[in-house]
Amino acid sequence: MAVRKFAESGADLELVGIQKRFPGFTAIEELNLTIPAGSFFALLGPSGCGKTTTLRLVAGLEEPTNGRILIGGKDVTGTKSHQRPVNTVFQSYALFPHMTIIENVAFGLKRRRIGDAVAKAHEALRLVELDHLAQRKPQQLSGGQQQRVALARAIVNRPALLLLDEPLGALDLKLRRQMQLELKTIQEEVGLTFLHVTHDQEEAMTMADTVAVMNKGAIEQMGAPEVLYELPRTSFVANFLGQSNLFTGRVVDTTSAAITVAAGGQHITVPLSRAQRHQGEITVGVRPEKVTLHVDAPTDTSDRNVLGPGRIIDVSFSGVSTQYIVDIPGAGAVVVFAQNIGSGPVAGVDSEVWLSWAIDHGFGLDDVPSETGRFPADDSTSSIAAQRREDLVSELEEN
């Protein structure tokens, strides 16, 4: 029988050597993960990276091929989903269409024979401000309201662990923001452990204490959102979590504080402490908003990397900022986000510009460039196409 009382507080979740194979493909290679009690943890990754499978494994809706799942130190690998102290907010909400809202919310409480189920369900509905719709059927509610009901239906059970499967995916921007805030507030109020799965990097960064970036069935990097953003370790993370300008070259100079990389005739310096590797062929990068655009050759070059001259090949205005794409001979296209402090773009297409950024803002990646190649920037279809062709050619050569 299921647990008949509420969890006292959130519980640790531990995944040990989890592997999941489906006929024909492997969804998760090997996953080791510990989520401490009371934290808001986000699994971030593109579709097909295995993040939803991970969630389903934790919920007990799939069985791992190998490995163990521990919740609050107890091995639950062999137990069925209805025996786990876990609740899920499904991507599709999955509200029972034949029950009213209040019946939906009270469902879990009644299964666990918790007293005052209906009163507690009303309380949960008040938390999401939908108590006035308690007698309606789910299909009479809007998408945003259904989503809040799904959330109420899960948190009313006070699970040790709450799983969120892209629950905000179907909402419009404004409602999404509101729900993000509400979720965060609820998490702080009730002190549950949240595991949030999403492909939206902004959602993950604003809500979670810890973000793990998943790619191809494995975790690429894990940490606080600021750390992940400031110091990405792989080109995948650098490009999936925000945008990055990446340059690949050989280390030509090493001092006690910094290394210098020669990338296509341009020299780029990165602090030693911010570079993962210090020798040979490495990839270094900088975030577009940290790059400054100069219409004249900059004179003060101390502690700054300077690239140029180059030509602007694209300017797009987006209100708060303007995005410039600058072609630097030898280094390729570099993206620059400039805040619109003055009025409008400072330079047009085809003008000659220089770029600079503080040495402290650069970072060096852990990837071996020859193995991973440059991650195709997703703002340019031609670069993706070129990347695809390169991949195909190299694959053909290997065979």
Place this chain on the structure above:
Amino acid sequence: MAFAAFATAEAQPQAPKKKSRIALFLLLPGILYLVLFFLTPLISLVLTSLQAPSEFGDIGVYEYAFNWQNYVAVVESYLPHILRSFGYALAATVFALLFSYPLAYFIGVKARRWPLLQSLMLVLVIAPFFISFLLRTLAWKQLLSDESFVITSLKALSLMGPDDHFTGTPFAVIFGLTYNFIPFMTLPLYSALERLDTRYLEAGSDLYANPFTVFRKITVPLSMPGIVAGTLLTFIPAAGDYINASRDFLGGPDTQMMGNVIEANFLVLQNYPAAAALSIILMAVILVIVGIYVKRSGTEDLL
């Protein structure tokens, strides 16, 4: 129909407000057909049921009257048959449901991953329709007659006594009814279960419901339109069936149902008012039972 059972009032499309003569014109053939072949016989049946024997006439000659005592008379003499009819129909409906639900669940839910198996099994469910059900029922009579391999084997194994029979027993009639109506039960159930969203089942399991509770609280209510449609399609014709219970098929003298006495009264005894009165009683009782059933199961949209 069944598909609309869960639609809310708001979700239903508004009927066009403008009165259209074309619509009436298009309805005309259907209305004429119903008047000619449904309403006329129904009125004729009611009138016949109230006829009285003509005073100096032969057997089988009746004249119009208001002889409502016909109803009392048939209920008095055929009450066992009336009760038996609904008892057998109920038993057959329950057995067909118990047999068809797992079958439909397997085809509609479990076999989703193998569309080929799904189609094959559906064809197998429908396949009996390719042979007349008279022939199939006769075949069962042969297969289960006293001289048949099955029965002689059972007798040899002492599982049946030397003087026991299968054909002619209530069990044989219920067996035949169940067999004949299984496709009518399976197909509506399949159409309801085929659209069952298994994510609801996962959500139920996530909310601490064990597999049995998930089935009881989620699967069954969500397939209710199929259950109601299937049971109606089985119960109504089964209650009026006269083939399975007939002595020429699986029945015997003690298994006669309403259909058989109507047939006997009409064709053998030439007591037309009695046959008509019985028909009307059958119709009325079915209407009341179905009305209550549909009301109770909360699927009024089916009507």
